[in-house]
Amino acid sequence: MKKDSFFQKDGVKTLLASLISILIGMLSGVVVIIIVGIFNESISAGGIWDGIRLVFLGIFNKARDAATGTLMFGFNPTYMGNMLFRAMPLILTGLSVAIAYKTGLFNIGAPGQYLAGTCATLFLALSIPTSSVPAWLVWLIAFLGGMLAGALWGCIPGLLKSLLNINEVIACIMTNWLSASLVTWFFDMSSLKNVLEGTKTGYIYKTSMVINDVIVDGVQTVAGSSIPEGATVLATRGGVATSKMGLDILFKGSQVNGGFIVAVLLAILFYVIMEKTTLGYQLKACGSNRFAAKYAGIQDRRNIVLSMALAGAMAGAAGSLYSLSGNTEFFWTTYQSLPAVGFTGIAVALLAMNNPIGVIFSGIFMSYLNINGQQLTNLTAYNEYITDVIIAVIVYLSAFSLIVKTWLNHKRKKKTVSPAGGAAAHKEEVQG
Amino acid sequence: MAFLVRQTLVYAIPLMIVALAGVFSERSGIINLALEGMMIFGAFIGVTCMNVMVGLGWFDAVKASGNMWTMQWLLLLAMMVSAVAGCVFSLLLAFAAINLKADQTIGGTALNMLAPAIVLFLVRITAKQNNLLLASGDSATWFMIKKSMWGFDKSYKFGFFGDAFLNKVYLTTYFCIILFIIMSVFLYKTRFGIRLRSCGENPQASASLGINVNKMRYAGVMISGALAGLGGCVFAVTTANASANGDVAGFGFLALAVMIFGNWKPLPIAGGALLFGLFKCIAASYNTLDVNGDGVYALASIGLDSNFYRMLPYLITLIVLAFTSKSSRAPKAEGIPYDPGKR
Known part of the structure; x- marks a missing residue:
């Protein structure tokens, strides 16, 4: 049996299909940015350019230059x-x-x-x-x-x-x-x-906070890391973090x-x-x-x-x-x-x-878009929801990228079917 | 009691009409998970349309003329625009599912993500906040049908019937009920409706009788989109106070549940929507609910937690589903891309 070339491997094709979806998704985001920029008077040509760069490179952004107001890019560990x-x-x-x-x-x-x-x-x-x-x-x-x-x-x-x-x-x-x-x-x-913390209403304690169950003047209450004078500590909770x-x-x-x-x-x-x-x-x-x-x-x-x-x-x-x-x-x-x-x-x-391994990379990719969107909100007239549009387009495309893949396989199968390979091809069909 | 009836209808109507939207799509053979997205898009377009009319000075002109009934025509216009918008939006699902034979669940999920993303992106840029509100007034001042519009003064006693169905109501309720009946008859009693349903059961057999399956499925999805878009507008006017924020409180998904609950048939769907609407209404207002008019808030006096009432609609749905799902029957060809060569 002939070994498949690199581009004919199933996994590689899946990866390519995903990458093409991502590219088209990002490009449609850029198109939306340009169209909205043109129809909105408050966004200048420079604003559009900033928006496009941040969609792709927001994660490498190092804030605006104080003097000129232009965006600076570089490795940003945060x-x-x-x-x-x-x-x-x-x-x-x-x-x-x-x-x-x-x-x-x-x-x-x-x-x-x-x-x-x-x-x-x-x-x-x-x-x-x-x-x-x-x-x-x-x-x-x-x-x-x-x-x-x-x-x-x-x-x-x-x-x-x-x-x-x-x-x-x-x-x-x-x-x-x-x-x-x-x-x-x-x-x-x-x-x-x-x-x-008096300002925090409607929130649960952070798990990293230290909470002391104390008795002050015969009344049981909670205290933070600083215990009031004359109080008896019953137990300490919290202080747990990854x-x-x-x-x-x-x-x-x-x-x-x-x-x-x-x-x-x-x-x-x-x-x-x-x-x-x-x-x-x-x-x-x-x-x-x-x-x-x-x-x-x-x-x-x-x-x-x-x-x-x-x-x-x-x-x-x-x-x-x-x-x-x-x-x-x-x-x-x-x-x-x-x-x-x-x-x-x-x-x-x-x-x-x-694919569980693929999930690692697509998860990182989604949060990469998320960070870029945050930069858009902070630094331009656009906002983070454009990245949601991009994600939606990518998911939409992935709905038929599987179909495109089967179509590609089908075309190849027709070409390579030989009398000897006929049985194998038939078996594949039954499985599919 | 009159309040309970009125408020139940407010919750039930969008569910009912959007569930029917789902029926049109699924009976033609396309799973429509995107009802939520279509509603969100319809709500946004409806509110935008109203805002344009406010901007043109139409609302103020009507108020100056003194005849508030004219407002109802403007509301109807906004609803129609929403329906058209929902219809156009649904083409994305139809194209992916019919022409490209894509996975319909994924396609629907994509539209559910796309609608709030686009809506919030545009709302944030135009309104500088996450919520698009009417430029002036709210839906109660503009669209609500009140006693005064029937020619009665405030002190007039309307009685139960009047209070439940004529006072403080919205036109959308009655429009949707009539539309629901018309569309149900259309689906069951006309040649077009029967052909559409046949495509969801056995498309190959339909094709053998000269029916264009793809065209029928396009029609099903587009009618579905129009009804869902309209339902979104109804939701925005009656429960969201004519605002759009890329969210319809999960009503699209609930409508999907009501559709399955109602076994893909209009009459059980109407019943399911009313049941769900009733419990939703109880959850929202149990502590001020006076069922028999004796001035005692019966449910509040039981002392159950408000969270319990909030869970009731979902719990009841699951319980009823548990009893009815054995006989549940989805359209046979639903979710399977049409392949003319397959028998």
Whole structure:
């Protein structure tokens, strides 16, 4: 058998299709910027040029020159690090959507699972006293608890689908809003609302904050790291944050931490599970044809629930790691809106064609666009939503890039079919 | 009680009409996950259209003339413009799904992302904030049908019927109910409607009888886009106070749920929308709800948490789905790109 040339390899073609989608998406962003610039009197030609440069290179921007007002570009470690920081939850929610997609399920429930993970993690990290349990163990419990909560929440649509034949899209949408209300309810009753910093209303404590349960004049109350005189400390909570793992030295002044590395490791783990294990094979078999898989002796119902649980665990991990970074705050009255990072996960997975390794790169790419959009808002008359337009165009194109790929394969097959290869080609058709 | 009826209708009407929008698309064989996006786009265009009319001085001219009924025609015009906008926007889905045979779920998701992105991008540039509001007044001052417009003064007692259906209502409610009936009859009783539905069940058989499947599917998606765009405008006027901020509070997705809930059939959809609207209404106003008019807020006195009521609409939907989904039957050819060679 002849070996495929580099450009004929399946993976390379997928990558090329994604890169072409990205390019067209970016170009359509540029077109929108130019059109809006022309029709809006307040934007000059220079403003348009700044806008275009920032869409591509915002991450390398070093602010405007004070004297001339022109943009300066160069390596900016803060933005670079923040890009990796924001990529962390995107990789994980992308992974969540991708895992479910492999089993033929459309996990639009990532926002709800993300909230469930956030809720469990915040509760565990802020409730277990760090005065008696070491902080690293609290971190681990909180992280695993977040994943578990996401997994359980993901199980619900999975169970509804496998046992009662309820469309998973509807079940996911309903559980999203249920989760949003439940989380609001939980924090409303909890004692985790930030009362120590007077200006912060409606937020939960940062996990990195140190909270002391104290008794002052016979009344139990909470205090920050400075304990009032004559108070008895009952327990100390909080002070839990993900280790920086040296990334803060590499990217000075940024928010990046070890969570990014955890996310990448999880993506690699899922690549191995999906490609090299029986479990992964069974999940994918259910995705290609549930009934054929059942006929082959694979428990389709169990696998649907399992797939949703794994997907939920990843979305939960996203919320968990984001809240454990120590510098993020959670606005707990969340019942009116769902976290956007869950929905962006769909775009991340689609751009990566549901490949766990690809998800790492598409997640980083999405947060690269996100940082560029932030620069647009700060420095020009444009705003960050142009990057959402670009992402939408890319997802739109990815809807038929798969078709283009099969078409390319089909053309090649016709050319290379020989009497000897006929049987092989036929076999391929049956599989497809 | 009159308030409950009125408010339930306000929530139920957009759901009903947008769910019907979904029916037209899915019955022709195209999964329309983009209802949310189409609503968002329609709402934005509707509010923009109203703002243009404010800018032209039409609203003030009507107010000066003293006959507020004329406003209803302007509202109707804005709704029509929204419908056209939704229709144009839906062409993106139709093109990807029909001509390029793309994955319809992904195409719909893309439109759901595109609509708020474009809307927020433009709103932020023109309005310098994330919310496009009417330049003057709000939807209640301009569009609400009040007692005075029927020629009664404020002290007149309207009674239950009048309070529920004639006072403080919007034209959109009645327009949408009539449209819902017309479109349902159109889908079930006309030759076009039956042909459209056949394309969602067995397109190859339809084609063998000389029906152009692709044209029918284009028609289905475009009608769907028009109805969803109109629904977006209705939502903006009745619940969002004539503002557009790239968000319709998940109503598009809820409409999708109502559609599946209603088994892709108009009558159960109307029932489902009303049920959902009722619980949505209870969630929004349970603590001031006086069901039997004795001055006691019955639900508030039970003492349940407001978050419980907020969860009710979604919980009820899931429970009803659990009981009905065994008999649920989606259009057979839904989501499968039409391939003439396949039998």
